[in-house]
Amino acid sequence: MQTTLKIGTRGSLLALAQAHETRARLVAAHGLPEAAFEIVVITTSGDRVQDRPLSEAGGKGLFTKEIEEALLDGRIDIAVHSSKDMPTALPDGLELSAFLPREDAREAFISRKAARIADLPAGAKVGSSSLRRQALIRRMRPDLDVVLFRGNVQTRLRKLDEGVADGTILALAGLKRLGLEHLVTDLMSLEAFPPAPGQGAICIESRIGDQQTGALLAPIHDVPTGQALACERAFLAALDGSCRTPIAGYATVDGERLVFSGLILTPDGTDICEVAREGLAADAALIGAEAGADVRARAGAEFFEGWS
Numbered sequence: 136m137q138t139t140l141k142i143g144t145r146g147s148l149l150a151l152a153q154a155h156e157t158r159a160r161l162v163a164a165h166g167l168p169e170a171a172f173e174i175v176v177i178t179t180s181g182d183r184v185q186d187r188p189l190s191e192a193g194g195k196g197l198f199t200k201e202i203e204e205a206l207l208d209g210r211i212d213i214a215v216h217s218s219k220d221m222p223t224a225l226p227d228g229l230e231l232s233a234f235l236p237r238e239d240a241r242e243a244f245i246s247r248k249a250a251r252i253a254d255l256p257a258g259a260k261v262g263s264s265s266l267r268r269q270a271l272i273r274r275m276r277p278d279l280d281v282v283l284f285r286g287n288v289q290t291r292l293r294k295l296d297e298g299v300a301d302g303t304i305l306a307l308a309g310l311k312r313l314g315l316e317h318l319v320t321d322l323m324s325l326e327a328f329p330p331a332p333g334q335g336a337i338c339i340e341s342r343i344g345d346q347q348t349g350a351l352l353a354p355i356h357d358v359p360t361g362q363a364l365a366c367e368r369a370f371l372a373a374l375d376g377s378c379r380t381p382i383a384g385y386a387t388v389d390g391e392r393l394v395f396s397g398l399i400l401t402p403d404g405t406d407i408c409e410v411a412r413e414g415l416a417a418d419a420a421l422i423g424a425e426a427g428a429d430v431r432a433r434a435g436a437e438f439f440e441g442w443s
């Protein structure tokens with residue numbers, strides 16, 4: 136290879152861990168030296184907004200804007216992201232061209248006050264900035280006090296230590312990538328606390344038509360993860376253009392079969408609309424889109440009213 140492949144990433148420890156994992160897989164797949172890949176750290180608008188919920192500041196796209204500009208300008212060749220942070224619509228000219236094998240998608244409860252979320256005393260504070268997590272907590276425990284908790288994984292853990300909250304919920308996948316799995320107090324089941332679409336899957340974004348990069352990525356792409364993600368992202372796209380609806384969705388692929396379940400709920404957790412579908416993995420996007428259309432039709436317009 137003549138030139139180095141430039142890997143763009145945010146600068147958080149989690150983002151860097153994901154970029155390093157991607158580079159390690161590329162090195163192993165191609166027998167190239169590490170120096171053939173350069174990691175380029177890019178600060179995004181999302182990294183600068185710390186005082187407001189992201190849904191107010193402009194949504195998920197805030198974490199990808201500057202990185203996508205660098206991709207389109209050719210300053211980087213690929214961008215590594217957490218799939219769950221990726222908006223469903225990408226800028227013209229870019230695509231998600233590879234998914235690494237998915238990590239465990241479950242949610243982890245972390246607390247020094249209780250062994251499980253069910254054991255927290257009434258009125259205990261649980262910190263989260265995710266609308267889905269807030270709504271699921273309220274559904275499970277309407278008597279808890281849900282508090283806004285922004286910042287990266289380390290910041291949130293520090294806030295727990297400082298007593299800003301009695302517990303929090305984080306993705307196991309992120310904790311594992313940071314080597315912080317030992318902090319998990321309780322792992323929640325996929326049914327009791329369903330993950331965000333895309334949770335646990337690292338994705339790689341690149342320029343459409345960049346064949347050289349496409350050939351480099353092909354051996355590290357995991358087909359079942361790509362199919363599960365196509366389903367989950369189609370579900371999300373069918374339901375929500377922004378990130379103001381609490382949405383969960385999770386697909387698994389076993390050979391030719393795909394099994395999906397998803398739900399939306401109101402922010403206070405009182406109303407819920409669930410869906411379960413299965414079919415051929417090759418029809419992943421169709422299954423997700425139909426599940427989303429079904430939920431949208433059954434939930435009705437009132438479901439989305441008053442809080443969007």
Ligand SMILES: NCc1[nH]cc(CCC(=O)O)c1CC(=O)O
Nearest residue numbers: 217219305306308309334335336
């Ligand atoms: N929004 C932050 C974010 N984006 C991806 C992960 C975890 C890693 C993953 O789901 O792949 C996290 C942290 C968290 O939710 O605990």
